[in-house]
Amino acid sequence: VIDIQNLLHPDTQSPLSSPDTPTLNLNEPPEHPSSPWTHPIKCIRSHSLSSLNQKYCLYTSSTSLINGLSLLTTPSTAALAIPHLSEEPLTYFFPPSEARNWHTVTRPWEIVHVDRKGYGVVATRRIQKYETFMIDQPSVVMDQSLEGNVDEKAVLKLLAEGVRRLKYPGVVWGLSGRHAGRKIDVEGEEEEEEGRMEEDVMMTNAFGTEFGETKFRALFPVVSRINHDCDPNSFVMFSHSGFSMGIKAYRDIEPGEEITISYLLLGKTYPQRQEQLKRWDFTCTCALCSLAAHKRQISDIRRTRIQTLTQTLDEHWREKSYHAAITDAEEMVELMKEEGLTALLADQYVVLAKLWVLYGEREKAEEYAELAVDILGDMGFLGGESKEEWGVERLLEAFGARGVYD
Numbered sequence: 001v002i003d004i005q006n007l008l009h010p011d012t013q014s015p016l017s018s019p020d021t022p023t024l025n026l027n028e029p030p031e032h033p034s035s036p037w038t039h040p041i042k043c044i045r046s047h048s049l050s051s052l053n054q055k056y057c058l059y060t061s062s063t064s065l066i067n068g069l070s071l072l073t074t075p076s077t078a079a080l081a082i083p084h085l086s087e088e089p090l091t092y093f094f095p096p097s098e099a100r101n102w103h104t105v106t107r108p109w110e111i112v113h114v115d116r117k118g119y120g121v122v123a124t125r126r127i128q129k130y131e132t133f134m135i136d137q138p139s140v141v142m143d144q145s146l147e148g149n150v151d152e153k154a155v156l157k158l159l160a161e162g163v164r165r166l167k168y169p170g171v172v173w174g175l176s177g178r179h180a181g182r183k184i185d186v187e188g189e190e191e192e193e194e195g196r197m198e199e200d201v202m203m204t205n206a207f208g209t210e211f212g213e214t215k216f217r218a219l220f221p222v223v224s225r226i227n228h229d230c231d232p233n234s235f236v237m238f239s240h241s242g243f244s245m246g247i248k249a250y251r252d253i254e255p256g257e258e259i260t261i262s263y264l265l266l267g268k269t270y271p272q273r274q275e276q277l278k279r280w281d282f283t284c285t286c287a288l289c290s291l292a293a294h295k296r297q298i299s300d301i302r303r304t305r306i307q308t309l310t311q312t313l314d315e316h317w318r319e320k321s322y323h324a325a326i327t328d329a330e331e332m333v334e335l336m337k338e339e340g341l342t343a344l345l346a347d348q349y350v351v352l353a354k355l356w357v358l359y360g361e362r363e364k365a366e367e368y369a370e371l372a373v374d375i376l377g378d379m380g381f382l383g384g385e386s387k388e389e390w391g392v393e394r395l396l397e398a399f400g401a402r403g404v405y406d
């Protein structure tokens with residue numbers, strides 16, 4: 001049995017914890033004997049017309065996952081989530097032999113202060129291209145359909161309670177820049193509304209993700225320490241197994257190098273990136289944003305062209321002008337290569353495989369399917385199966401390019 005608690009040693013977390021971390025009452029009875037929830041389930045109801053009287057509840061299991069889990073969602077979604085809580089994430093990210101050893105291996109990163117960025121994550125040894133080097137699990141998961149549909153104050157109260165119920169609530173509070181991990185009660189200063197700090201942490205740090213039909217914000221406390229770069233060296237990969245997230249390297253990372261991910265979809269122009277990053281309240285000084293003006297202009301021209309081609313490809317596909325769509329997609333491939341957008345190439349190859357199928361040239365479709373499978377396999381998206389098992393049809397079925405437009 002692999003001890004998930006060892007994946008992220010609490011000792012990394014405790015220095016960031018608030019000193020007033022409340023003690024949990026683990027003796028409270030669960031709602032149902034077979035239920036994983038360790039605390040009473042608390043519910044509120046929606047008041048909006050679109051989802052009138054929908055029940056949303058706070059479900060906490062302080063003994064599941066790395067830091068316990070507080071889940072704010074509808075009863076039906078919570079019921080669907082239960083089986084995944086006890087699933088083992090390591091077997092999703094690693095072949096069995098590596099999964100067995102993972103907990104004994106020293107993790108290759110540490111959380112440190114980074115100049116003008118607050119905390120950040122830095123490699124402590126060489127990390128290899130496509131290696132999975134961090135696994136995290138969420139502490140708080142919030143149904144996005146709560147937003148605007150339920151009384152805001154009631155949601156904030158539940159959120160605050162959800163955080164207090166976790167094994168190490170300070171890990172979440174510590175993510176708040178404003179409070180630097182401590183709830184300070186300065187005399188004369190108006191006390192902040194309950195749940196505002198936790199909401200702020202969710203807005204700055206949580207990842208948007210989907211489970212079934214439902215959209216969520218999921219807070220992964222350790223991944224939350226990773227800073228942004230517009231040309232990042234790492235990327236995230238979700239798994240339903242234990243609702244985990246793996247962090248993988250796009251390229252080799254040297255010891256001492258900061259680990260970065262992109263907070264935005266890749267392929268945006270400089271003005272788009274600056275605009276969208278305002279949400280996180282910093283000015284990006286990554287290598288791509290710091291390019292000399294003329295080089296940045298060239299990069300932006302390519303990126304704008306990719307965005308235009310995305311639209312024309314879509315139109316051509318809808319009109320069944322497959323050859324024109326192929327021409328668009330092939331131009332995009334060249335531009336993505338020039339821009340170093342390797343991560344986007346796999347999708348583009350899948351699209352091309354599909355278009356060549358529709359155009360009736362099987363050989364070309366196979367060529368592109370092979371290119372897509374190569375990248376997807378290296379990135380770990382084929383679930384450990386050998387690339388040979390992935391032909392055109394299976395690829396198109398699994399990666400969504402089937403039946404989109406036809």
Ligand SMILES: C[S@@+](CC[C@H](N)C(=O)[O-])C[C@H]1O[C@@H](n2cnc3c(N)ncnc32)[C@H](O)[C@@H]1O
Pocket residue numbers: 116117118119120175204205224225226227228229279280281282283284285286
């Ligand atoms: C998800 S947190 C990352 C961890 C954070 N630095 C910390 O100390 O906990 C996002 C916040 O980190 C900071 N940040 C992230 N990427 C940055 C960058 N490239 N440059 C400066 N600040 C950055 C911003 O304050 C942003 O709101």
